[in-house]
Amino acid sequence: MRSLLNIMSLRAKRSNLLARWDCFVAVLLAMTMLASCAPVDLNAPMPVFDTRIDPDTWAQIPAGEFHFGQHEDVETTDAYEIMITDVTTAQYADFLNAALADGYVQLDGEQLVGFYPGDEFRGVKHEEKIEAGDWIFIPLNDPSQRVKFNGTSFTVQPGYENHPMTMVSWFGAWGYCGYYDWRLPTELEWEKAGRGADERPFPWGDEIARENANFYSSRDPFEDMSSFGSRTSPVGFYNGQKYGDYQTLASASPYGLYDMAGNVWQWTGDVYDGMHYRFMRGGSKDTYDMDLRLWVRNNATPTYYSPGVGFRCAR
Numbered sequence: 001m002r003s004l005l006n007i008m009s010l011r012a013k014r015s016n017l018l019a020r021w022d023c024f025v026a027v028l029l030a031m032t033m034l035a036s037c038a039p040v041d042l043n044a045p046m047p048v049f050d051t052r053i054d055p056d057t058w059a060q061i062p063a064g065e066f067h068f069g070q071h072e073d074v075e076t077t078d079a080y081e082i083m084i085t086d087v088t089t090a091q092y093a094d095f096l097n098a099a100l101a102d103g104y105v106q107l108d109g110e111q112l113v114g115f116y117p118g119d120e121f122r123g124v125k126h127e128e129k130i131e132a133g134d135w136i137f138i139p140l141n142d143p144s145q146r147v148k149f150n151g152t153s154f155t156v157q158p159g160y161e162n163h164p165m166t167m168v169s170w171f172g173a174w175g176y177c178g179y180y181d182w183r184l185p186t187e188l189e190w191e192k193a194g195r196g197a198d199e200r201p202f203p204w205g206d207e208i209a210r211e212n213a214n215f216y217s218s219r220d221p222f223e224d225m226s227s228f229g230s231r232t233s234p235v236g237f238y239n240g241q242k243y244g245d246y247q248t249l250a251s252a253s254p255y256g257l258y259d260m261a262g263n264v265w266q267w268t269g270d271v272y273d274g275m276h277y278r279f280m281r282g283g284s285k286d287t288y289d290m291d292l293r294l295w296v297r298n299n300a301t302p303t304y305y306s307p308g309v310g311f312r313c314a315r
Helices: 002-036 089-101 170-179 187-195
Strands: 058-061 064-068 073-077 080-083 105-108 111-116 133-139 147-149 154-156 265-267 278-281 297-300
Touching: 058 187, 064 187, 073 187, 080 187, 089 105, 089 111, 089 147, 089 154, 089 170, 105 133, 111 170, 133 170, 170 265, 187 278
Parallel strands: none
Antiparallel strands: 058 080, 064 073, 105 111, 111 133, 147 154, 265 278, 278 297
């Protein structure tokens, strides 16, 4: 009888311990979930690195055929030049200061606008009119905006000077390029500059590693997985250089372009008949590695802006 009572007592203690353990695990899980749901601090301190890549450099792309798209179509372009990096926030702030002074852009409440001549409207189903007039270039009051306006001039949030300009609409990208008598690259030009003459799916080759680009869960120095937040990396960051303990892989395209996969989506310049949408290429810090393949497309209305969308110019 005593043995039976001892067994029952041990079982009771074990049951009590298991209940306490389950309670502890539940509390711990709840705390973890609360922590993971905490808002991302968009202004938290971040590492600052010099990539030694000059954003004022252009690459020459020769005329000729190249492989376009996933299924190895062959297309042709004339010769052109394209920026080796995305336009940086510092470059865009310089543009805004000059453009505001000469009336190319204007303040309109909490946004900056500029003139666009409009698109031909064909009345296709779901097509929206893009008429001549002032259209948004950038918002000024969004917490993700890295270009700041103090009432008289534009500056860059410290630490983001060599990061890609984001929170810019298609009109804002088009307006920047046009101000310098440049233009946005077409989709054909963009893909050729990123791929070169062969059929590679990524700018650097056939496979992708975390150290090739800034994408979702790539564990780069600018990604905070505790809050599921991610931030842009400096233009040209993935050039084979080592930053502290983080070793990047040389990831330029065959023509020497950086960030043609990941970091930010890039606006392209095509305006297609009967369609008001504009197209983007390259994937971003917020997309999976499969979306960084050179043929992947994204689209949005030309008034759209995001912390994951930027651009580069061609000429």
